[in-house]
Every structure is written in C-alpha cells, then in structure tokens.
Amino acid sequence: MEMAERTARSAKVAAVFDGVADVYDQVGVPWFTPIAQQLVRLAAPAPGERVLDVGCGRGAATVALAEAVGGDGHVTGIDLSARMVEACRADVARLGLANVDLQVMDASAPSLPGGYDLVVSSLVVFFLPDPPAALAAWRRLLVTPGGRLAISTFGSRDPVWDAVDATFRPYLPAGMLDARTTGAAGPFSSDAGVEELVRAAGCTGVRTVLSDIEVTLADGAEWYAFSRSHGQRAMWDAIPESDHDAVRAAAETQLDRAxxxxxxxxxxxxxxxTLATSA
Known part of the structure; x- marks a missing residue:
C-alpha cells in the first residue's frame, strides 16, 4: 500500500473513532472492557513495569495496566483518534491514575523510544494496513531479551453475526469487511496463523489462549445503539439514509434467531x- 493511500486510510479511521469517542464502550453492553481485561490478566503486568498500550481507545486495557504496575510503573497509551485520547485522558484523570501518559499516534509505526517491558494491543492489529510490519515495530519497542507482547484478535463467532454483517455488505466499499479483518481467511483465521505472524516479528515462546465472550442484548434497539458506538459506525455511515431503516430491520430479523x-x-x-516474548 502506497504512503498516500495509507495516510488517507488512517485519516478515515481516525474520523470514525473521533465520531464515536463519547459513546465508545459507554452504552451498557460489556464488550471492549472484558476483552481487554482478560488480555491484561494473561499478560500479567508486574509492579514497576513500563507498558505500552497500542490502540488504547477509551482505556479498556490502559486502566487495568496502570492499576497492575502501580505507582512505580508507567503506562503509555497511544491511539490514532485524538478524540479517543481526549476521552481516555479524562477517564484516567477521574480515576486518579498518575502513572499514565496518553498520546495521539499511529499504531502502525509508533515513534517512541522503546524500552518497554510489555506491549499490549487489544483488537487492533487485524485492522492495520500491514500487520507484519506493525508487529515488528512493536517488538522493537520491547526490552530484549525478556520483553513481552500480548495481543487479542477475534476467533470464531455465532453464525448470526455473519448474517447481520450480510445485511450491510451490499452497501460497503471494498475492504471494509474483508476476509482478514473478519477472520474468515488469512493469518487471522486461525491460532497458528496469528502465532506465525508474531513469531515472524521476532518473538519466541508464542502461545494462544482462547476465551468466549457473550453479548446479551435486551432487543434490537440496544443492538442498534451498540453497533453505532464503535467501529461498526463506519458501516452505518456507508448506507444511504433512504435505506437505513430497511437495513436495520433486516439486521434485527437476523438477531431474533439468537x-x-x-x-x-x-x-x-x-x-x-496471543502471548510471546521478545527474542
């Protein structure tokens, strides 16, 4: 992908998340926080460690990391969206966490000095234009040897998710629901595929831990609010206003199956x- 194309794509992504920053992970449907907290538990940050949270969002992992490393440790969180960083900064201040630094920065190639004991990234890497390059960049920020990398990606899911996505698909530009980001094909379709990406980035001791998250929704209205509170908002924005209600009705019909x-x-x-250690 050419630099100009990457820059344009990054700007679009930032705009989507700027638009949902106020409601991201705030609509009463537990999703990003439990996923991030599970990743943090497995990464096992220790008191006094320096940690980088790549694609920190509203701080689902950042807060848990900051509490784990304590006052003698430090957490740096980066996100492409300035509004997400602003919202995260307000949340961190409200919680009185003085050991957190937040910066607006592209996850693909963080311009940081390195020396981190742990790099964590929850549900980010499969959205990046060049995941192998990003993973290699993150690995270079770790202390060597012994630094740790912990990332989360999506595995299998209920077929109803796919049926809901299918109601959007006719309206979406090429690539918005490609096989890589949905995990239907490519390295993100299997544990072994992701492990090989991490290994190729220069890590050892690569292992996978799987967990299941259940999303419970009262009705279609709650799903609608949830779907518009995160990256799926870009899918809604791709639908002409005249077709909006029809797509919503079709999606809610599929959800009734669950x-x-x-x-x-x-x-x-x-x-x-996926967990690993820097070589």
Whole structure:
C-alpha cells in the first residue's frame, strides 16, 4: 500500500473513532472492557513495569495496566483518534491514575523510544494496513531479551453475526469487511496463523489462549445503539439514509434467531489472546 493511500486510510479511521469517542464502550453492553481485561490478566503486568498500550481507545486495557504496575510503573497509551485520547485522558484523570501518559499516534509505526517491558494491543492489529510490519515495530519497542507482547484478535463467532454483517455488505466499499479483518481467511483465521505472524516479528515462546465472550442484548434497539458506538459506525455511515431503516430491520430479523428462553438476544464471540516474548 502506497504512503498516500495509507495516510488517507488512517485519516478515515481516525474520523470514525473521533465520531464515536463519547459513546465508545459507554452504552451498557460489556464488550471492549472484558476483552481487554482478560488480555491484561494473561499478560500479567508486574509492579514497576513500563507498558505500552497500542490502540488504547477509551482505556479498556490502559486502566487495568496502570492499576497492575502501580505507582512505580508507567503506562503509555497511544491511539490514532485524538478524540479517543481526549476521552481516555479524562477517564484516567477521574480515576486518579498518575502513572499514565496518553498520546495521539499511529499504531502502525509508533515513534517512541522503546524500552518497554510489555506491549499490549487489544483488537487492533487485524485492522492495520500491514500487520507484519506493525508487529515488528512493536517488538522493537520491547526490552530484549525478556520483553513481552500480548495481543487479542477475534476467533470464531455465532453464525448470526455473519448474517447481520450480510445485511450491510451490499452497501460497503471494498475492504471494509474483508476476509482478514473478519477472520474468515488469512493469518487471522486461525491460532497458528496469528502465532506465525508474531513469531515472524521476532518473538519466541508464542502461545494462544482462547476465551468466549457473550453479548446479551435486551432487543434490537440496544443492538442498534451498540453497533453505532464503535467501529461498526463506519458501516452505518456507508448506507444511504433512504435505506437505513430497511437495513436495520433486516439486521434485527437476523438477531431474533439468537433470542434465548429469557427473550433476550445472546451472541457469542471467541477471543484469541496471543502471548510471546521478545527474542
């Protein structure tokens, strides 16, 4: 991908997340926070360590990392979206966490001095234009030997997710729901594929831990609010206003297939945590 194309793509991504910063992970549907907290638990940050959170968003991992490393440690969080960083900074200040530094920066090639004991990135790498290059850049920021890398990506999911995505697909530009980002094909479609990417970046001791997250929604209205509170907002923005209600109705019809005996919508997503050590 040419530099101009990458710059344009980054600007579009930043604009989407700037637009959802106020509601990101704030609509009452646990999603990014439990996924990030599981990754942090597995990464096992220790008191006094220096940690980098790549693609920090509203701080789902940042806060847990800061609490784990304590006052003698330090966490740097970076995100491409200035509004997300601003919101995260406000959350961190409200919690009284003085050991956190937040910067607006592209996850693909962080311009940082390095020397981190741990680099964590939750649900970010598969959205980047060149994941192998990004992973190599993150590995170079680790202390060597012994620095640790911990990333999360999506594994398998309920077929209903795919059926909902299909209602959007006719309106989406090429690449917005490509096989790589959905995990349907390519290295992100398997544990071994992601492990090989991390190994190729210069890491050893690569291992995978799988977990399942259940999303429980009261109804289609709650799903609609949730879907517009994160990156899926870009999919909504690609639909002409005249077709908006029809797409929403079609998606909610698919979601009805996931209703349980309690009348609520239950969706499952497998999350893959890949852990490694710098060589």
């Amino acid at each position: 209703r349980g005996a309690d009348g609520r919508i239950h969706l499952h997503q497998q999350v893959r945590c």
